[in-house]
Amino acid sequence: MHYPDPVDACKLPGPNAPAQLAPGTVEIPSNSVKTADAKVVPEDRSETDNELTSCKRLFARDLGGGKPNLQDYRLVTIAVVRFTSSDDAEAAAKATQLMTDALGDHSGVRLATGVGDEAGFSEQWAAVRTGNVVLGVTIADGGTEAALIPAATLDNVQAMVTDMMGTLRREYQG
Template identity: 80%
Template structure:
């Protein structure tokens, strides 16, 4: 198992003043570059095409009266040619957004910071881990970032009997997608 922590200073500096008052559509945060960066040689298929395990991007017990938890799942499969997917070789991208809804911006930001530090176990505000796999080729990577009253999480899991045939996501690609999503969040949702 290989894990590395990556700091995102831009995310940290922006997080002090950011506040997101409205609900956030997790599916609208990922930009058009998601496919190019995370799934080279694959095509997107309907999320229900393959029975996959749900990624636990953030602790399940964190969706309470004081926050909104929204998620989005996108599925990619290796292209056998002509856009025909190989459903034995797939990649699942799961995005989760936890928005703390306390009317006091400082209180909401504190709750988001606690989720990052207590539940996700990272005191820098950013955590990125990679290289978890098994003999079947299954691998999973995830990242989480906090900005203001929001914690944004991303999990990427490769699975299927031929999972090793999908070129693996790199640390740089995962971090770049999280940065893109954070920029979209700040541009489209910040109050």
């Protein structure tokens, strides 16, 4: 499976993503709250022959009537690494290497940095590879009242990645 065109990470989540990952929250503009940058793909990833695109979506607890509580938020960060070599086998091999070497080494390690000791901070992440593309998502809760948002589970995150993979295959497969 080969993806020849650039991928818009923000177009991958399906319509059920907010309901699945942020119960009791409303989506807010991504610049509403100053958040730490979540590193879905480690800094030591290969810098050549690939294209990294990312998307940040922000949700806040709904205080009623769609009024968000900006002290209690959930940050969803999506990253897509597309290896651009014209040799399909080489591109797929590099994507596999990223999944096994870089992301495998980081499993269980918090990739979101700079969040600090905010109350109730939790984070879940998952990554998957198809052909020459690696897709990763991290979901982090932050703010002074973060414990009030029900924590995302790994099942939620994996289901979202599966949905995004379906969108990727439908919209971008060459």
